[in-house]
Amino acid sequence: MTPRPSYWYDLAGLETSAAAVRAALPPGVELLYAMKANPDPGILRALAAHVDGFEAASGGELRHLAELFPGTAPAAFGGPGKTDAELAAGLAAGVRRFHVESPTELRRLALLAAGSGVVADVLLRVNLPVPVDGAVLVMGGRPSPFGMSPDDALACARLDLPGIRIRGVHAHLGSGLAAPGAAAVARTIVEWAAKELxxxxxxxxxxxxxxxxxxxxxxxWPAYGAALAGLLAEHPGRTLRIEPGRALTVYCGYYRTGVLDVKRSGGEWFVVVAGGTHHFRTPAAKGHSQPFTVLPRPEWDHPFPRPVTGAGPVTIVGQLCTPKDVLARVPDAAGLPAPGRIAAGDTIVFGMAGAYAWNISHRDFLMHDPPTFRTGLPEN
Structure with missing residues (x-):
């Protein structure tokens, strides 16, 4: 019987890597976890001892944090399009910093804060018109729904709104940056924030x-931490914050599933696995082949020949009624990881499944059973 697809989270490994990230950052730099990457309760609990808090981006994430860490205020509340109900929930939760996306959002927050008799501490999210070289996903530096223009941010900073205390600036301009690019972007943001505000x-x-x-x-991380230390030395008396998500948790997760069928079509091999992109959306969302390992199972319980890949391209697909349900492609079977072929009944473990995976999947499409969730490293 093919095992039910499952997610495995190596929480011990996550704690080790998170501690190393924390150690690479200098004093004066706070580490927040952007929980949108993966809000799994075990992951959040494992990270809690190594981060300075969590960044939430919806009312649902605020409620999730309140259930897991009662009495602990979220470190930051960001995200575009916050409703009045969500802003009010953030005020009630004692959010330490609101990342405000527009002048209108700031005024709405001010009315709610003044009406509830509290003060909201705010970072103005700014979309600086600078190139974000090397970014895989550009969030700013050009016309964008995220944040506000520098002119609008400066105008907001000059407002005297009851219930509002402007604490500084937030900017997230791009994703997929290597350490030198991320450091250069950080320098641009800090220098603008120090000079203008x-x-x-x-x-x-x-x-x-x-x-x-x-x-x-x-x-x-050590090189990035050194660059941030240099920025703090040049601009003393300031607190810097970073809020990684994917980079903290992606390596701790695995998606394990079984091979249902192997078949040939038009000179290509198709490996059909239990589950698919409705469980594990990452490769479809990112447009890449997910790295995987094949765990062979020597037994075969059926009286007919066991199908197995041969020469030619191999595509690993799921159970959905769409050609977009693709988890990985191998241009030639010679490039398959050990043992160099995939047979029906084998187990496949997809790595790097700890971020933007189950939580972004279209899980109700075809109404298959959900995966199970386990702690540790995946077994055959």
């Missing part, structure tokens, strides 16, 4: 690079 707090966002084509590669 004399901001005491600057959140330079996340977006640290993750390379799905090279699972062994890692963002250079």
């Amino acid at each position: 004399d901001a005491r707090e600057v959140n330079v966002g996340g977006g640290m690079a993750v390379d799905y084509t090279d699972p062994a590669a890692r963002f250079d």
